[in-house]
Amino acid sequence: MQCLEMTTKRKIIGRLVPCRCFRGEEEIISVLDYSHCSLQQVPKEVFNFERTLEELYLDANQIEELPKQLFNCQALKKLSIPDNDLSNLPTTIASLVNLKELDISKNGVQEFPENIKCCKCLTIIEASVNPISKLPDGFTQLLNLTQLYLNDAFLEFLPANFGRLAKLRILELRENHLKTLPKSMHKLAQLERLDLGNNEFSELPEVLDQIQNLRELWMDNNALQVLPGETTNSVINQCKSMKLWPLHCYSRQLQYYLKSQLSNSSEPSPAQSFFLPSFFLFTGINPKNLSQKFLFVSISQGTQCVILLNL
Template sequence: MDTLAQLKAGQLAGIKRLDLSCGLTQFPREIFDLADSLEILNLSGNALRSLPDDLHRLPHLRVLFCSDNAFTELPACLGQCQQLSMVGFKANQIEQVPAAALPPQLRWLILTDNRLSHLPDELGERPLLQKLMLAGNRLEQLPASLAQCHNLELLRIAANRLTQLPQWLLTLPRLTWLAYAGNPVESAVELAIDDNTANIPWAELELAEVLGEGASGVIRKALRKPSNEAVAVKLYKGTITSDGSPLHEMQACIAAGLHPNLIKVQGRVIGHPDDQAALVMDLIDPSYRNLAGLPSLASCTRDIYDPASRFSVAVALRMARGIASVAAHLHRHGITHGDLYGHNILWNAGGDCLLGDFGAASFHATADTLETRALQRIEVRAFGVLLEELLERIDAGLSDDQRQVLEALRERCCQPQVLARPAFEEIEALLSSL
């Protein structure tokens, strides 16, 4: 983290990224001294309410983060920044988004956890828009103009007030990762949740070290008494994440049931001293590791793989079959995962894999309707992206016939006509035949 003193002393000349979080109430004018080089500006965690009208004097600015501040309106000056493509104003008090605030190169917009009740029609006039994060607002509808955003791949609209999903949304040719939990449109679905989920008293758990932490909660190792079985305990946070509500994630984990490619839920924790929601899950063998890393600012919607990542044909096919199988299982239970990505898959050297992180999961009707089919086929595109990433990293050994079949499958999964994509049952059967 850079310091204001360094900035004012002229010690940051030539830097491309500036991070300032020090209780700012006004935009430091010294930032303009970095105009020749500054590309990424992070002013999150301050008390800012406005930005200067001449922000465009930072001609190379591509990324701007102003989360956790006190903005009530998205600043109109953003629209004059010709290179600005990523805008993040999570957890402010924003009620208005003026059309003038939308930069022409907008690719990634984060307005999670604000007070928005509507968005301007001009949002659909940003053809590069690829990632749109709107969870935790007061939206009752989306601008119909978004139907023109044919590059939109990731959309987070969970925890709003939408009573229906617009028809155009289900036909977007590149939409791949969709989260809409916590809206009336989802709440109207009858959930087939297993009421037999065990209740595990907090007093029976002896917590140990932290295994991981994400936006929705903290995972800790624990001993479950009296058997002293080693388990994992996920303690959920109560705040809105970029995907939606952590409590919806917990509900989806329970509703998903049992499958070899899911982490088994042992039960729901009761009696936490602070009434914190928590689940007890099987402890994952340490031989498992993440398949990929999160997308970067540059890759936007694409995972980052270790350059050394290579898979044998058998391992790649085993992972692909496993993910197709668990996705089919979830769809039969009326659940779309919403975040089917390599970074949410754990795998081992034998090709065993587990799909985790249900933070973006949503419920849909189990009846075979056009809407249900479309929601499921949107997720099929995510599988097509994953299959492409696996194919790029297969060691020698894939026959020409196998590659031809897999490439054809990938093309079908990613084709722009949503309802023409195959269902996961068909994908699983085809992969099993290989």
């Protein structure tokens, strides 16, 4: 470890950690980065700066547990520990009352502790690629949360009062086992992006009709049995810039859907069609609304979707 000698008080940002042999005034360490260092535990040097440390990066190591001393760093605002070997998130995380961003993706964490609710400043949580099967009720008390990423987990349902997270703008729940959404989600008035791809929905959840500011919706690779109807059209009309309706159905059904939704008598005239590797793209214009264009995508593996764009 490199030894730094300091004679004035200043802020240190970077990977270098000064050892305790320096002379002069106290160091103010706010950011430490130990990413890709083949660590098996959190370095003890971290605890020397528990009063001033605001960001800690431990990405891509082999850390199996977080020591209690880490949670004495109460000034910590960002904790990044993706791609490690964590099996749990200790209850002592409740001490990090100033934490704003938490990244525990690509670990083996099975659940959030109930007292995660004490981290009331959290705005971003990235917990994708963990075997998390459910969220505790306390999770819905994180009222400042704006972005939540829980892709590739084991979620089968969301808490009934999930709608309390009213500040959510981005919600990604791709590759889970969800079949329904709680009715309280109509309260997510600021939600703009919702990714529900690769789940087990057999129909589009009715609650989507009530999310007023939704701009982007992904429903690809589900088990949709019914093509969008009146409820879905209402959702489409509410979206301001982009509506994405991926469907698992046969091309004939999609052609019929396009005919019935975009024209009463004839198929929409293609404005352009072209091939890409593994993709066939078909674009056209809604004859009822010339400002609305659609894009039909057929992927070789059988995944198909309709994208409607308001220009």
